[in-house]
Amino acid sequence: MTASTKTRTGSPPMAIWKALLLSLPMFLITALLPLQALESGELSYIVAILVMWLGFNVAFILMLTTGQTYRYRSVLFILLAVALPLWFIPMMIETHGSMMLSEEAFVSAEANFCPLATFMVIVPALVKRIVIFPSALAGGLGFATAAFMWAGSTLALGRGWCSWGCLFGGWDELFSRLRKRAVIKNIDRRWIYLPFGLLLAIVLLSAVTLSPIYCEWLCPFKIVTEFQAPTSLLAIIQIITFVVLFFALVVVLPLLTRRRIQCGLFCPFGALQSLLNKINIFEVRIDPEKCNQCKRCIRECPTFSLNEGSLESGNPLITCTKCARCIDICTKNAISFHIKGTSLQASPAVARVLYLYPGFVLLFFISSANVGAALHRIVKLITTGSMI
Amino acid sequence: MQGFLLGLANGTTCLTFCAPVLVPFLLEEGKNVRQNLMTVLKFLGGRLGGYMLFGLLAWATGSLLLRTTSYQGLVIGAAYVGLSALLLVAVLRKKAPAGACAFEGARATFSRWPALIPLGMGFLAGLKVCPPLLLAFTDAASTGTLIGSLFVFLMFFVGTSIYFIPLSFLGAFAHVSDLRIVGKFAAVIVALYYLFSGVLLFTGGVRL
Amino acid sequence: MMKILKAICGYTLAVLGVPLVLIGIMGPSYGLGELFISATGLTLSPWFDGGEVVQTIDHGTYQTHVHRMVFDALIGERKEGFVQVDWVPLDALPARVDEEIEADGDGQADFRVEVDTANKESTLTPYASWVLELEGTYKPEGSLMVRVRLRNPSR
Numbered sequence: 212m213t214a215s216t217k218t219r220t221g222s223p224p225m226a227i228w229k230a231l232l233l234s235l236p237m238f239l240i241t242a243l244l245p246l247q248a249l250e251s252g253e254l255s256y257i258v259a260i261l262v263m264w265l266g267f268n269v270a271f272i273l274m275l276t277t278g279q280t281y282r283y284r285s286v287l288f289i290l291l292a293v294a295l296p297l298w299f300i301p302m303m304i305e306t307h308g309s310m311m312l313s314e315e316a317f318v319s320a321e322a323n324f325c326p327l328a329t330f331m332v333i334v335p336a337l338v339k340r341i342v343i344f345p346s347a348l349a350g351g352l353g354f355a356t357a358a359f360m361w362a363g364s365t366l367a368l369g370r371g372w373c374s375w376g377c378l379f380g381g382w383d384e385l386f387s388r389l390r391k392r393a394v395i396k397n398i399d400r401r402w403i404y405l406p407f408g409l410l411l412a413i414v415l416l417s418a419v420t421l422s423p424i425y426c427e428w429l430c431p432f433k434i435v436t437e438f439q440a441p442t443s444l445l446a447i448i449q450i451i452t453f454v455v456l457f458f459a460l461v462v463v464l465p466l467l468t469r470r471r472i473q474c475g476l477f478c479p480f481g482a483l484q485s486l487l488n489k490i491n492i493f494e495v496r497i498d499p500e501k502c503n504q505c506k507r508c509i510r511e512c513p514t515f516s517l518n519e520g521s522l523e524s525g526n527p528l529i530t531c532t533k534c535a536r537c538i539d540i541c542t543k544n545a546i547s548f549h550i551k552g553t554s555l556q557a558s559p560a561v562a563r564v565l566y567l568y569p570g571f572v573l574l575f576f577i578s579s580a581n582v583g584a585a586l587h588r589i590v591k592l593i594t595t596g597s598m599i
Numbered sequence: 600m601q602g603f604l605l606g607l608a609n610g611t612t613c614l615t616f617c618a619p620v621l622v623p624f625l626l627e628e629g630k631n632v633r634q635n636l637m638t639v640l641k642f643l644g645g646r647l648g649g650y651m652l653f654g655l656l657a658w659a660t661g662s663l664l665l666r667t668t669s670y671q672g673l674v675i676g677a678a679y680v681g682l683s684a685l686l687l688v689a690v691l692r693k694k695a696p697a698g699a700c701a702f703e704g705a706r707a708t709f710s711r712w713p714a715l716i717p718l719g720m721g722f723l724a725g726l727k728v729c730p731p732l733l734l735a736f737t738d739a740a741s742t743g744t745l746i747g748s749l750f751v752f753l754m755f756f757v758g759t760s761i762y763f764i765p766l767s768f769l770g771a772f773a774h775v776s777d778l779r780i781v782g783k784f785a786a787v788i789v790a791l792y793y794l795f796s797g798v799l800l801f802t803g804g805v806r807l
Numbered sequence: 808m809m810k811i812l813k814a815i816c817g818y819t820l821a822v823l824g825v826p827l828v829l830i831g832i833m834g835p836s837y838g839l840g841e842l843f844i845s846a847t848g849l850t851l852s853p854w855f856d857g858g859e860v861v862q863t864i865d866h867g868t869y870q871t872h873v874h875r876m877v878f879d880a881l882i883g884e885r886k887e888g889f890v891q892v893d894w895v896p897l898d899a900l901p902a903r904v905d906e907e908i909e910a911d912g913d914g915q916a917d918f919r920v921e922v923d924t925a926n927k928e929s930t931l932t933p934y935a936s937w938v939l940e941l942e943g944t945y946k947p948e949g950s951l952m953v954r955v956r957l958r959n960p961s962r
Contacts, residue, residue: 240825240829314943314945315945315946315947315948317855318855318856318857318891318943318945318947318952318954319945319947319948320851320855320856321947334881335852335881336847336849338881338882339879339881340847340848340849340850341849341850341851341852341853341879342849342850342851342852343852343854343855344852344855345851345855348844348849348850348851349835349840349841349843349844350835350840350841353840354844354849355835355839355840355841355843355844356835356840358843359830359831359832359834359835359839359840359843360831360832361831362831363827363828363829363830363831363832363834364827364828364831366827366831367823367824367825367827367828367831368824368828401780404777404780404781404784405784407781407784408780408781408782408783408784408785408786408787408788409784409785409788411607411781411782411785412784412785412786412788412789412792413788415603415604415607415785415789416604416788416789416792418604418881419601419604419880419881421852421854421879421880421881422854492817492820492821492824493821493824550817550818550820550821551817552813552814552816552817553813553814553817553818554810554814557814562821565818565821565822565824566821566824568824568825569824569825569827569828572825572828572829573828573832576828576829576832576833577832
């Protein structure tokens with residue numbers, strides 16, 4: 212196939228002038244961050260934020276001009292995840308002397324509230340009006356901050372959070388993209404129900420025990436954030452568990468399968484987001500008339516959200532994270548973003564831009580707290596020899 | 600709450616056993632949604648009766664056996680370990696055991712009073728011993744009071760029953776297979792929790 | 808007509824995506840977090856913050872705060888729980904704190920606790936049968952704290 216006959220995949224590319232015009236609101240919205248940084252007066256921080264702001268907006272323009280969403284989103288999403296430990300761990304060392312939380316931190320509620328803990332706190336909060344997580348309620352990285360972020364992004368994007376806002380999903384995505392070919396190709400489809408089973412069991416167990424069971428026992432990402440110091444045999448077992456889970460679910464299996472195993476086949480928070488996908492205005496749709504049943508989208512979907520039934524019905528499963536991989540690889544351009552309530556023949560380009568905006572804004576601002584802070588730490592390392 | 604937890608996490612297993620016989624029974628009767636709901640409610644009423652009987656038995660067992668021993672932690676811990684292992688086996692088996700839903704027995708017993716068939720079926724189903732029921736039995740026996748014991752089984756009943764209401768709307772039956780797999784996974788996790796709790800209790804609450 | 812209305816609703820909600828995300832991210836910086844907490848009446852689980860202080864004993868240079876006994880379950884109470892005792896401020900404490908604590912509100916001491924302020928070594932002497940053991944001794948910022956494991960006396 213010559214370059215001139217190569218099939219175009221992804222959304223229709225846009226003329227540069229149109230892309231710049233459509234990007235203008237994004238420049239302005241995201242400029243809030245460099246403006247805030249200027250007030251700090253710290254040169255290294257201002258430089259870091261400006262670099263980040265420019266980089267992200269260039270990526271947004273490229274998304275529009277090339278019509279490709281997945282590759283740019285993926286790079287930024289991975290950057291977000293990798294940046295988190297680069298600033299979080301030095302921050303923990305500064306405030307607690309270690310990335311490990313002492314018992315004092317738990318009894319004085321000094322842990323940082325992770326958005327992924329949201330699903331566990333809902334039932335006790337509704338029944339007893341208590342928050343079962345040892346963090347501050349408001350301010351800083353407390354419960355209310357995470358709750359607002361979760362609520363706003365869920366209403367706007369549904370399970371799109373998992374591909375545009377999650378602090379950890381980028382790790383899964385990174386390892387899933389390292390190999391060119393999958394070693395394990397056939398995965399029993401019943402595993403896609405595990406996150407829902409975990410959601411049910413963990414919500415119930417956390418309500419009964421009034422403690423965040425998933426955080427204590429099953430979260431693989433404590434390895435890149437914070438965890439309880441090994442002051443007891445129980446804590447040691449917990450540490451071993453999350454290290455094993457991280458390497459199995461986030462590193463090895465994604466490497467071997469080229470899929471986001473932790474996100475698609477384990478994460479109970481993702482299961483909650485899947486259920487909430489129903490109330491989100493955005494969706495991915497497949498045009499059965501254009502589809503030639505090549506099933507490449509089914510093979511490539513990182514979260515197992517497409518099956519043969521999807522190709523017939525035109526709808527992915529509720530677990531779709533709207534990462535746009537299927538949209539960008541479909542050789543028949545049969546897959547696109549769609550706004551519920553609008554005609555199926557409505558312009559997919561409009562739906563795409565309307566989806567990219569909240570998705571990208573979420574990605575940018577969450578990254579600001581991670582990529583920006585990580586860049587700042589790196590600049591500090593270069594200029595002072597220490598990240599602390 | 601633990602009764603409710605067990606019921607909710609294991610209710611899909613109960614549904615798996617009972618839906619294949621309850622649904623055709625609903626279908627062959629040719630009823631509308633309201634009539635189907637009445638049938639399901641009778642079935643559930645019968646199950647509640649069976650569970651209350653178990654609650655009474657659990658209190659009696661607790662009073663006779665647990666309160667008289669100073670090895671309460673040991674006994675309950677051992678029960679948790681054994682029963683959670685049984686629950687894991689039950690969840691992971693491929694086929695439901697024969698006669699799991701007691702339908703034919705109820706039909707024969709109440710053949711002269713057809714209106715009582717679902718009630719009888721529910722009662723006999725409620726008496727069917729299964730690992731989640733035995734775990735609830737252990738919890739109930741350790742409460743120390745009759746009210747406490749009955750409450751555990753009431754909550755167990757509520758937890759399992761949530762899955763049966765959609766049967767009245769047979770369209771929901773299409774998702775039973777999905778719910779079944781979700782329930783199996785949930786049941787495994789709950790079983791592991793009880794296994795761990797049992798080990799802790801059995802080892803005398805060793806400070807880990 | 809219905810189709811047009813649905814489309815308008817769809818596009819409107821789609822456009823609201825950006826403000827929703829911005830409110831979610833930035834709202835807490837503008838006090839919405841505190842407003843949310845006070846409006847909902849949410850508090851931290853007593854299993855983490857020790858519950859409310861029910862008794863304060865003034866020793867002149869320092870104070871003893873005795874919290875309520877915590878047996879909270881999602882519904883009802885558990886068979887076992889704890890009581891938390893704090894001494895503040897840390898830098899005004901004597902080298903050794905030795906105090907009898909009354910936890911259940913009946914006016915009679917239920918246990919005695921002795922704590923070495925420097926190395927956190929503690930000894931518990933239970934007076935009531937439902938006082939089980941010392942759960943831990945901690946030094947969160949500015950205070951000294953012990954948690955004593957209890958069996959629920961009402962169960």
